Amino acid sequence: MKAIRMHAKGGPELLRYEDAPEPAVEPGDALVRVMASAITSTELTWDETYHACDGSPRIPTIIGHEFSGVVQSVAPGVTVVRPGEEVYGLCSFCRNGSAAEFVAVEAGGLAPKPKSLDHLKAASVPLAALTAWQAFFEQASLGSGQRVLIHSAAGGVGIFAVQLAAWKGAHVIGTASARNHEFLRELGADELIDYNKEQFEDRVSDVDIVLDTMGGETREHSWGVLKRGGTIISIQSPPPAGKAEARGVRGVFFIVEPNRLQLMEIGNMIDTGKLKTHLDLVLPLEQARQAFEHALKGHARGKIVLRVKADAAVDALGERK
Numbered sequence: 001m002k003a004i005r006m007h008a009k010g011g012p013e014l015l016r017y018e019d020a021p022e023p024a025v026e027p028g029d030a031l032v033r034v035m036a037s038a039i040t041s042t043e044l045t046w047d048e049t050y051h052a053c054d055g056s057p058r059i060p061t062i063i064g065h066e067f068s069g070v071v072q073s074v075a076p077g078v079t080v081v082r083p084g085e086e087v088y089g090l091c092s093f094c095r096n097g098s099a100a101e102f103v104a105v106e107a108g109g110l111a112p113k114p115k116s117l118d119h120l121k122a123a124s125v126p127l128a129a130l131t132a133w134q135a136f137f138e139q140a141s142l143g144s145g146q147r148v149l150i151h152s153a154a155g156g157v158g159i160f161a162v163q164l165a166a167w168k169g170a171h172v173i174g175t176a177s178a179r180n181h182e183f184l185r186e187l188g189a190d191e192l193i194d195y196n197k198e199q200f201e202d203r204v205s206d207v208d209i210v211l212d213t214m215g216g217e218t219r220e221h222s223w224g225v226l227k228r229g230g231t232i233i234s235i236q237s238p239p240p241a242g243k244a245e246a247r248g249v250r251g252v253f254f255i256v257e258p259n260r261l262q263l264m265e266i267g268n269m270i271d272t273g274k275l276k277t278h279l280d281l282v283l284p285l286e287q288a289r290q291a292f293e294h295a296l297k298g299h300a301r302g303k304i305v306l307r308v309k310a311d312a313a314v315d316a317l318g319e320r321k
Contacts, residue, residue, distance in 0.1 A: 001019070001020060001021075001022050001100055001101035001102050002017065002018070002019060002020070002100065002101050002285065002286075003017075003018065003019075003020040003062045003099060003100030003101065004016070004017055004062065004063055004064065004099035004100065004285060004288040004306075005018060005020055005060040005061060005062050005063075006044070006049070006050070006059070006060060006061050006063060007059060007060045008059065009044075009049075009050050010044070011044060011292075012044065012288075012289045012292035012293050012296070013289065015063070015288050015289045015292065016060075017285065017286040017288065020060070020062065020100060022102050023096055023100075023102055023103060023104035024104060025073065025074075025075050025104050026075065026104065027075050027076075027077075028075055028077075028078060028106055028107060028108065029074070029075045029078070029104045029105060029106060029107060030071050030072075030073070030074045030075070030078060030081050030087075030104070030105060030106075030107035030110060031071070031072045031073045031074070031102055031103075031104050032067070032069040032070065032071055032072060032087060032089075032098075032102065032103050032104075032105060032110070033069050033070045033071075033072045033101065033102055033309075034067050034068075034069040034098050034099075034100060034101060034102060034103055034308045034309075035067075035068055035069045035070065035119035035120075035123070035307075035308055035309045035311075035312040036067065036068050036069075036119040036120045036122070036123035036305050036306065036307055036308055036309070036312040037064040037066065037067045037097070037098040037099045037100075037123055037285075037305070037306045037308055038064070038065075038066045038067070038123045038124045038126075038127065038128075038156075038303045038304065038305045038306070039063070039064060039099070039288070039291055039292060039295060039303075039304050039305075039306065040065065040066075040127060040156070040295075041292065041295035041296055041298075041300075041304075043063060043064075043065065044063070044292065046093065048093035048094050049061055049063065049093070049097075051094060052094055052095070053092065053094035053095065058094075058096070061096060061097075062096035062097045062098075062099060062100050062103075063097050063099045063288070064091070064097035064098040064099030064100070064103075064306070065090060065091045065093060065097050065098065065127055066088075066089070066090050066091070066098065066123060066124070066125070066126040066127040066128070067088065067089065067091070067098035067103060067123050067126075068086075068087070068088040068113055068117075068119040068120075068122035068123040068312075069086075069087065069088075069098075069103070069119065069308075070084065070085070070086055070087070071083050071084060071085045071087055071110075072102065074107055075107070078107045080107050080108055080110070080260070081107050081110050085112065086112065086113040086119075087110040087111060087112060087113055088110070088111060088112075088113045088114070088122045088123065088125060088126055088263065088267075089105060089109050089110040089111060089126055089258060089260075089263065090109060090126040090127050090130060090256070090257075090258040090263075091103060091105055091258075092105070092106065092258070093255070099285065099288060099306055099308075100285075100308070101308060101309075105258075106258065108258075108260055109258030109259065109260055109263075110260060110263075111260045111261075111263035111264045111267060112264065112267065113267070114267040114270040114271050115271055116270060116271045117270060117277065118312065118313045119309075119312040119313070120279065120282055120305050120307060120312050120313050121277045121279060121305075123303075123305050123312075124156070124277050124278075124279055124302065124303035124305055125160075125263075125266065125267075125270070125277060126258075126263060127156075127256060128156040128157045128159070128160050128303060129160040129263075129266045129275070130256050130257075130258075130259060130262055130263065130266070131157045131160075131235055131256040132157055132160040132161035132164050132211075133160075133164060133262050133266065134254065134256055134257070134259075134262070135161070135211055135233045135235070135254070136148075136161070136164055136165060136168070136209070136211075136233075137164075138254075139231070139233050139252050139254055140209050140231050140233055140252070142164075142165060142168050142170060142209060143168065143169075143170075144168060144169030144170065145169060145170070145171070146170045146171070146208040146209060147170070147171045147173065147206060147207045147208050147209075147227075148161075148165045148170045148171065148172055148173065148207065148208065148209045148210075148211065149173045149174075149175075149200070149204055149207045149209070149210045149211070149222070149225060150162055150165065150172065150173070150174045150175070150211045150213075151174075151175050151200075151210070151211065151212055151213050151214045151218055151222070152175065152176070152213045152214055153174025153175060153176045153180070153184050153189060153192070154174075154176045154177070154180035154183065154184055154300075154301045154302070155213060155300060155301075155302075156300070156302060156303040157211075157213050157235065158174065158176075158211075158213060159184075159187060159276075159277075159278055159301075159302055160275065161211050162174055162184055162187045162188055162189050163187050163188055163274075163275050163276065164275075165188070166187070166188025166189070166190075167188070167269075167274060167275075170208075170209075171190050171191075172188055172189045172190050172191070173189070173190065173191040173192075173193070173200075173204055173207070174189045174191070174192050174193070175192075175193045175195045175200050175218075176192060176193075176194070176195070177194060177195065177196055177299060178194045178196070178197070180301055181194070183278075183301065187276065191203075191204075199221070200221070200222075200225070201221045201222075201224055201225055204225045205225055205227075206225075206227045207225045207226050207227060207230055208226075208227060208230050208231070209230065209231050209232075209233065210222045210225065210226060210230070210231070210232045210233070211233050211235075212232055212233060212234040212235070212236060213235055213236065214236065215234065215236030215237055216236075219232065219234060219236070219239070223243065223244075223247055223249065226247070226249045228247075228248045228249065229248065229249065229250075230249045230250070231249065231250040231251075231252060232244070232249065232250070232251050232252065233252045233253075233254070234251070234252065234253045235253075235254070235255075235256070236253075237253060238251075238253040239251030239252075239253060277302070277303075278301060278302030278303070279302055279303060279304075279305055280300040280301050280302045280303060280304050281294055281300070281304045281305070282304075282305050282306075282307055282313075283304075283305075283306060283307065284306070284307050285306045285307065285308045287306075288306055291304050291306060
């Protein structure tokens with residue numbers, strides 16, 4: 001099969017479009033023919049990208065962690081999905097990924113692809129939407145009336161975070177460049193701050209939850225906008241030890257996990273119009289390097305997706321676009 005592989009840890013210049021062995025199906029797995037795979041700009045820096053689940057080196061490694069495709073086969077005893085079913089899902093971070101013609105994944109984490117989405121749009125959902133879902137509903141118990149600050153609100157995670165927080169009845173504040181403000185208002189944001197022109201900490205206070213997608217100085221300045229008892233949820237790195245306790249707040253770091261039931265609920269929300277997706281850029285699989293170079297420039301609106309199969313874009317009636 002064709003795949004995008006790294007033979008050493010590094011940047012996009014090391015990505016190779018080449019032949020690779022078809023993945024072996026382990027107990028509990030499904031083999032999925034990948035139609036489209038989304039990328040995450042930082043994944044080439046993750047240790048998990050280059051190591052197996054037992055900690056041993058995984059070189060060469062296939063990148064990509066969220067995808068949409070069609071079940072090709074299943075391991076003996078697997079009944080949760082069946083061959084021929086259209087699915088979407090999130091790969092384990094310590095196994096070879098989905099920027100390839102086939103991916104082997106735990107079948108229990110797969111969910112039916114939303115009927116209203118083609119494979120390109122469906123591939124943009126699992127990692128980003130599950131991250132926002134698990135941040136708000138598992139890590140922070142988001143409720144109606146709370147004040148939420150979402151950094152990089154127009155990014156892949158941000159667009160789902162804005163919509164889910166608005167759906168729950170929260171007061172949604174987002175940081176984003178001015179060109180994305182109208183787009184984010186349509187998704188449900190109540191207040192928007194142009195990070196190019198003003199410091200969010202000068203305008204925001206008494207926040208219940210901060211969703212930190214940036215780390216660094218952005219997180220450092222976020223501690224001061226929280227009300228006592230509030231929570232910073234980081235998806236970048238663990239908060240410094242003792243920082244939260246000294247301020248009477250919580251600091252949480254977590255790594256998103258595959259979850260079939262949550263993906264099914266997210267898919268239902270998409271099909272009923274409660275959640276919208278947005279693609280920033282679509283490129284063919286062989287142009288993965290260009291996709292990462294674009295992502296690393298920042299300021300993307302939504303996700304960047306690699307088209308693995310030419311017929312990945314189809315409408316709800318199954319007709320090619």
